[in-house]
Amino acid sequence: MLRFIATRLLQAVPTLLVLITVTFFMVRFVPGGPFSAEKAVTPEVLRNLEAHYGLNKPLGAQYLDYLGSLLKGDLGPSFKYPNRTVNEIIANKLPVSLELGAWALFVALVLGLTSGVVASLKPNTTLDYIPSSLAMVGICVPTFVLGPLLVLMFAIGLGWFNASGWYGPEDRVLPALTLGGVYAAYIARLTRGGMREILSQDFIRTARAKGASEARVILKHALKGGLLPVVSFLGPALAGIISGSFVIETIFQIPGLGREFVNSAFNRDYTLVTGTVILYAVLIISFNLVVDIAVVWLNPKLRLE
Amino acid sequence: MSGSMESPPAAMTLLPDAPEEGTSLWKDAWNRLRKNHLAVVGGALIATFAAICTIGPWLISSTYQGQDLSLGAAPPSAEHWLGTDVLGRDMFARILYGGRISLAVGLCATFVSLTIGVAWGAVAGFFGGKVDAVMMRAVDILYALPFTIFVILLMVFSDAIAKQYQLGATWNLMILFAAIGAVEWLTMARIVRGQIMALRRQEFIEAAFSLGLRKRRIIMRHMIPNALGPVIVYTTLTIPAVMLLEAFLSFLGLGVQPPMSSWGSLIKEGADKMEEFPWLLIFPGTIFSLTLFSLNFLGDGLRDALDVRASKD
Numbered sequence: 001m002l003r004f005i006a007t008r009l010l011q012a013v014p015t016l017l018v019l020i021t022v023t024f025f026m027v028r029f030v031p032g033g034p035f036s037a038e039k040a041v042t043p044e045v046l047r048n049l050e051a052h053y054g055l056n057k058p059l060g061a062q063y064l065d066y067l068g069s070l071l072k073g074d075l076g077p078s079f080k081y082p083n084r085t086v087n088e089i090i091a092n093k094l095p096v097s098l099e100l101g102a103w104a105l106f107v108a109l110v111l112g113l114t115s116g117v118v119a120s121l122k123p124n125t126t127l128d129y130i131p132s133s134l135a136m137v138g139i140c141v142p143t144f145v146l147g148p149l150l151v152l153m154f155a156i157g158l159g160w161f162n163a164s165g166w167y168g169p170e171d172r173v174l175p176a177l178t179l180g181g182v183y184a185a186y187i188a189r190l191t192r193g194g195m196r197e198i199l200s201q202d203f204i205r206t207a208r209a210k211g212a213s214e215a216r217v218i219l220k221h222a223l224k225g226g227l228l229p230v231v232s233f234l235g236p237a238l239a240g241i242i243s244g245s246f247v248i249e250t251i252f253q254i255p256g257l258g259r260e261f262v263n264s265a266f267n268r269d270y271t272l273v274t275g276t277v278i279l280y281a282v283l284i285i286s287f288n289l290v291v292d293i294a295v296v297w298l299n300p301k302l303r304l305e
Numbered sequence: 306m307s308g309s310m311e312s313p314p315a316a317m318t319l320l321p322d323a324p325e326e327g328t329s330l331w332k333d334a335w336n337r338l339r340k341n342h343l344a345v346v347g348g349a350l351i352a353t354f355a356a357i358c359t360i361g362p363w364l365i366s367s368t369y370q371g372q373d374l375s376l377g378a379a380p381p382s383a384e385h386w387l388g389t390d391v392l393g394r395d396m397f398a399r400i401l402y403g404g405r406i407s408l409a410v411g412l413c414a415t416f417v418s419l420t421i422g423v424a425w426g427a428v429a430g431f432f433g434g435k436v437d438a439v440m441m442r443a444v445d446i447l448y449a450l451p452f453t454i455f456v457i458l459l460m461v462f463s464d465a466i467a468k469q470y471q472l473g474a475t476w477n478l479m480i481l482f483a484a485i486g487a488v489e490w491l492t493m494a495r496i497v498r499g500q501i502m503a504l505r506r507q508e509f510i511e512a513a514f515s516l517g518l519r520k521r522r523i524i525m526r527h528m529i530p531n532a533l534g535p536v537i538v539y540t541t542l543t544i545p546a547v548m549l550l551e552a553f554l555s556f557l558g559l560g561v562q563p564p565m566s567s568w569g570s571l572i573k574e575g576a577d578k579m580e581e582f583p584w585l586l587i588f589p590g591t592i593f594s595l596t597l598f599s600l601n602f603l604g605d606g607l608r609d610a611l612d613v614r615a616s617k618d
Contacts, residue, residue, distance in 0.1 A: 015446045022455075026462055140597040142549055144556045144569075145590040148576040156580055163580075243453035247556060251576065261454075262557055265461045277458070280451050 005293060012285050019281045020070070020274075024063055027270050053079065066274075075275035080267050086275035090257060094279075096166065097256035100179065100248065101241050103172050107180030108187055108237065113230070115184075116191025117218070120226070123196065131188055138185025143244050147178040147251040164253040175252045179244050183237045187230050195226035224298065232295050235288040242280055334534075337610040344606020347599035354596055358404035365398055380584055388584045390574065399566060400589055406567040407593070410481060411548040417486025418547070419540055422493025423529070429494070430501025431524055441498065444491050452488045456550065459484040460559040477562050485550050489543055496539055500532035534611040541604035545597045552593060568593040 050056045054065060069076060075086035115131035122128055141149075154174060155163040161174050198204065199222055207221045245258035253259075257276060264272040338344055381388045387396035429440040463480035466472065504510055504527075513523050552569030554560035556576075561567040566574075568589050575586030 011445075015450065018446060019450055023458065026458055029462070136598070136601070140545075140601055141590075141594045142552060142597070144553065144576065145572055145586075145594055148572075148579055148586050149590065152579050152583055152586070239451055239453075242451065243553075246453075246457075247553065250557065262457070262559075265457055265559075268461070268465070273458070277451070277454055280454055284451050 001296070004296060005289075008289050008292060012289060015285060016278075016281060020067070020278055021063075023274050023277050024066060025059075027268075027273055028059060028062070053077065070278070075278070076271040078269055078272050080264070080269040080272065086271050089260065089272060090275065090279060093255065093257040093260050096254060097245050097249070097258055100172075100175055100245060100254060100256060101238075103176035104179035104183070104241050104244075105237070107176050108183035111180070111184035112187025113191055113227075116188040116230075117195060117223075117226075119188065119192045120195035120199065121218070128192075132192065135185040135188045138181050139189075143178050143182060144247045144251065146181060147174070147248060150174050150178055151251070164251075166252070166254045166256075171252075175248050175254060178251075179241060179248045182244070183240065186233060186237070190229040190233055191226065194229040195222060198222045198226040228295065228298055231291060231298060235284075235291040238287045239284050242284065330534075334607075334610040338606055341606040341609065343602045344610075347602035347606070350595060350599040351603065354404060354592070354599075355408055358401050358408060361401040362398065362405070365395075365401070380582075387588045388582075390585055391578060391582070396585065396588055399571060400568070400592060403566045403568045403571050403589065404592070406478075406561055406565060407548055407551060407569070407596075410478070410485070410551040410561075410567065411544045413482040414485040414489065414547045414551070415540060415543045417482055418489040418493060418543060419536070421486070422490035423497050423536060425490065426494040426497025426499075427501055427524055427529060427532075430498035431505070431520070431528065433502070433505070437498070441495075444494055448491055453550070453553070456484050456488055456554065457557070457559055460554060464559070464562075474562060474565050478565075481551065481554070481560060485547050489547055489550075493536070493539055493543070496535050497532055500535055501528055504528050504531055538604060538608045538611055541600065541607055545600040545604075548593075548600075549597065568596075 047056070054062060057065070066076065073087075075090070078084050078086050078089055081089065115135070119128040119131045151163050151174060155161045161170055165171055204217060204222060207217045212221070242258070245256060246262050247258075248254065249256045249259035250262065257279075261273070261276045261280075264276065387400065389395055390399065425440060425444070429437045459480065463477065463484070467476050510523065510527060513527050518527075548568075551560055551567060552572065555567050555569030556573045558570075558573070561570055563570070571589035572586065572593065575582075575589055579586040
């Protein structure tokens with residue numbers, strides 16, 4: 001087990017390095033520097049700015065500088081927000097996105113697991129068909145259609161919520177539903193499939209034959225194995241929630257890191273773009289690692305290997 | 306069959322008068338697919354949408370950029386079936402033209418991903434050993450990267466280049482195909498590799514080897530056709546994924562650039578104006594969702610019909 005974790009940790013290093021390198025050079029090669037969009041600055045000012053940010057050094061040196069400061073956890077200054085570092089901006093915006101993501105994951109797990117388990121217990125009945133078709137709707141209606149439609153219905157039409165903003169607790173409802181909806185749908189499908197398979201196995205029949213209550217059979221015996229597909233899905237789900245946050249934060253005008261990332265890409269704020277991409281990559285890679293370990297740990301067949 | 310015809314090949318004459326025709330794998334699959342109503346409806350819808358979007362623009366009088374500013378945003382009427390947008394442009398025409406772009410991106414980017422994925426997977430699976438280890442490690446590394454983010458970077462990059470060198474909308478579209486295709490091939494590579502690995506151990510492949518056929522011929526004639534089932538299924542499921550990614554990018558303003566529009570950018574315009582003019586969001590949103598639905602149902606149906614196990618989930 002320890003060896004497995006160590007190998008996976010070591011594998012994460014080249015992945016990250018590839019990502020940092022590609023991102024760094026790609027953003028640097030974009031024509032039109034970060035200052036080109038400003039009101040025409042005089043050549044001397046431009047030179048001073050470039051010297052200030054180290055942009056006049058050769059590219060290789062810039063790259064090594066960047067790697068060096070990354071190791072210290074320093075993502076550098078922002079090019080577009082004077083006097084602010086990328087770390088400050090991320091520290092400011094990330095909590096909002098994390099909260100949104102946590103709510104979305106909560107929605108996805110609660111809705112997805114309940115409807116999936118219910119559907120698996122009553123296959124081919126209304127209790128199965130309704131959640132299964134709803135899940136298909138959830139998968140096929142993209143977030144950027146679902147979000148505006150929910151706003152249209154519940155905010156503009158019924159007036160229950162604000163159409164945008166991030167102030168009171170009620171402002172969390174629509175964004176979390178929109179972002180979590182798709183994943184609730186996937187989780188419902190995976191739970192249903194996983195549970196159907198487990199419930200047809202011999203040890204479940206044994207448990208029933210022993211006279212274990214139905215609740216005990218499901219909660220104690222079936223759920224652990226039935227949820228394995230869901231656990232492995234959580235890795236991709238997190239990556240999806242992160243990219244989904246770009247759209248959701250734009251639709252609902254939430255001051256999170258997702259919207260900041262899209263803006264920084266438009267503004268060519270080199271360091272902010274690279275910093276955010278690296279942060280997302282670290283998040284996704286470490287989360288995937290945790291998920292992989294959890295899958296192995298939950299599955300005795302794999303644990304022995 | 307009269308005697309004046311050419312005599313049938315020797316192998317045929319050896320067979321007794323067969324009372325029934327054998328069904329081929331494909332015919333069998335087709336029969337199963339036909340019984341799956343959702344898949345049939347999905348396939349029919351897709352065919353209809355594709356036909357209307359391809360031919361439609363030549364048949365209607367409005368164009369996607371023709372403005373009628375006096376009209377402004379008008380709700381659906383006899384003249385403009387799906388209403389007009391704020392510049393008085395006919396929504397029906399815009400949805401048709403947008404559909405052309407969205408479907409074209411779906412097909413072309415899928416084709417790119419198909420080509421890379423099949424080639425990569427086939428080579429890795431065929432040669433096995435070290436070649437396979439290196440190639441699949443690369444796939445693993447790429448798998449771990451946050452891809453949507455990467456495509457966003459690519460699009461920003463290409464946009465800046467286009468501005469610098471005054472490249473037109475075609476450049477933007479080509480990059481879009483390439484960027485999306487380049488990130489969607491990984492699963493395909495894994496599927497094809499698995500198939501090829503399994504095929505390598507089959508007797509008819511050994512027979513082909515012992516007959517002294519060239520490797521190229523074995524891959525092209527014997528292995529790829531036999532790995533086709535899962536490839537077809539996964540291709541069908543890649544198209545909606547690709548279209549979704551394109552719409553996602555266009556919604557963020559990074560995909561198709563105006564004056565061109567795709568369903569994604571129409572949905573974006575609609576979402577901005579939905580308070581006053583909800584039809585601008587509802588029509589493109591519905592068509593786009595229906596398309597994704599149909600493609601997914603068709604893909605699921607194909608998976609069952611071709612009996613492909615564990616290809617996606």
